[in-house]
Amino acid sequence: MRFHQAQHSFSTDGRGTLEITETVAGEVRRAGVRNGLCHVFLHHTSASLMLCENADPSVRRDLERYFSRLVTDGDPLFEHRLEGDDDMAAHIRSVLTHNDLTLPVRNGRLALGTWQGVYLWEHRYQGHRRQVTVSVQGVD
Incomplete structure (x- = not known):
């Protein structure tokens, strides 16, 4: 059994999505797990x-409009509005x-489907630094 873990930091531009598929896939490759x-x-x-x-990025834009x-x-x-009008909405x-x-x-x-990607979805108006931990376990 193998185990690999790494932490990544991403900067968002504010409300919207950021694709992180390649970063996650890279950690899978580094893990050496079959x-x-x-x-x-x-x-x-x-x-x-x-x-x-x-x-099609319109899917993610439609999700954003729906959640709005x-x-x-x-x-x-x-x-709860300590950090502005988007504060509690972001938590929900x-x-x-x-x-x-x-x-x-x-x-x-x-092992993703043909049209699947992994996204960080920022819910705040302002951009933020977001921390993500990727853990991989399995057999080689």
């Missing part, structure tokens, strides 16, 4: 991770999505 699992964990509560369509309708920034219902978006993903490793590679 078959196993790759776990990706985001160390934040106002952003999330998602496995999503990677061929679902969770309204500055909703008067929200008490994070809870409704994921802060971790577990992905299969097969034949030494991240």
Whole structure:
């Protein structure tokens, strides 16, 4: 059994998605695991991770528009506003999505579908530095 772990830092440009597939796939290659699992964990509560369509960026834009309708920034219902109108909305978006993903490793590679990519989804207006831990375990 092999185990490999690495931490990465990503800068976001504000609300929207950032593809991190290649970084995650690189850690799988470095792990030297033939078959196993790759776990990706985001160390934040106002952003999330998602496995999503990677061929057409309109899919991610439509998801952003949908979430803007679902969770309204500055909703008067929200008490928590320490960092602005997007503060509580970002936390809700994070809870409704994921802060971790577990992905299969097969034949030494991240085993994603043809049109799948791994994305960091920033829920705040301002860009942030986001920390991600990638852990890979399996057999060689």
